[in-house]
Amino acid sequence: MLKKRIIPIQLLNGGRLVKSIEFGGFRDVGDPVKSSSVYNSQFADELILLNVAREPRSIASLLDVVVEVSKVSFMPLAIGGGIASSHDAAALIRNGADKVVMNTVAYRNLNVITETANRFGSQAVIVSIDVRWDPSMNDYVLYSNCGMTTEHVTLEQHIGRVIGAGAGEIMVQSIDRDGSMSGFDTKLINRAMAVSPAPVIGAGGSGNYDQLREAFLETGVSALACGSLFNFSDSNPLRAKAFLANYGLPFKKV
Template sequence: MLKKRVVPILLLKNGRLVKGVKFNHYRDVGDPIQSAAVYNSQTADELIILDINATQESYFDLLKILAELTKSCFMPLALGGGIRTFDQAAQLIHSGADKIVLNTICYQKPELVSELAKRFGSQAIVCNIDVRKHIASNNYILYSHSGKTHEKVSLAAHLKKMLDAGVGEFMVQSIDRDGTMLGFDQFLVDEVMSQVKTPLLIAGGSGNYQHLHQIFTQTNVSGVVCGSLFNFSDSSPIRARAYLLNYGLPFKLV
């Protein structure tokens, strides 16, 4: 049985760690290197680092942070934000990233996603999908550019295109739940998992360990991505994993 994962996420803006609510109202919550070191000491299953500025300049900040992390952090690292070219993605992987996280480029250049999957393997390619729920239609609307640009493609169609491109994992985030700490969108998980069997990470809404237990026991999600849970409480990956292990869920023992 594949082990489940609890994955902390760091959002970067101007080289600092930030956290917002529903992709807005970001506030500074610390130094990314120090936070990563804490997660490493807590034997996090993995760490995701996304640069929400997504500019050429901030891409170099991402590389600098990666260079620092690889000196002392031994957990798997997944990095993304502003990746526009094959060379940028390749440089991150060659510099120590285990995975790259792609969002906007998946809509603009799906052929590049395919090229990267062929070169580095599907296991190294994560497709990040940010969604809002349209109340009237009850459909999920997809967004790129850190939630700023509405993409006129259905969730099902985008999932299929990315599967065909060779993506090895999806990370789907509810913008509506982001930073609210009200729990994950289980309907979103069910919608995605009805379309694909590829490993899925769900993000947006984690507020306590019960939320994690609920999503793991009621769905077959591969992992949960947590930001506010670890930034704004005394919760930690190692405590979360211990809590879930007590319920017999399959997690890595440390």
């Protein structure tokens, strides 16, 4: 049985870590290097670090950070935010990232996924999909550009395209649940799971261990990404995995 994963997700803005609510209302939550070192000591399975600065959208602010984070963190690092080309992806991997996270570019140029996967392997490419529920359409709507641009493609169509281009993992994030600590959108995760042959990471809404248990058991998702749970409570990845192991969920032994 494949091991489940608990992945802290950190948002970088202007050199500092922030936490958002529905992709806005940023609150400062610390230093990226110190925080990453703490997660490393708490046996997080992986770490996701995303640049959410609105302007400029580039990897420039990520490069120095990933070098420093990789010095204190020995878990797999997934880095993204502002990737516009396979050269950007390669630069992040050369400087310490194990995986890259692509979002907006996955709608604009699938070749960036293909070129990166061909060079570093599909396991090095995560495509992040930001989604909001639209009551008027009675369906989910996809967004790019930090949740500011509507994309006119269905979740199923987009997952099919990026997997076909070479993506090795999908992260599906609920904008509605972001920062709410109200639990994961299991309906959204199940929609992604139904069409993705690649592992899926669920994100958005982590608030307590019971919500993690429900999301894992109700969806079979490979991993859950958590921000607020670890930023605004005394929870940590080690405690979360110990709790979840009591329900028969398999995690890497530490």
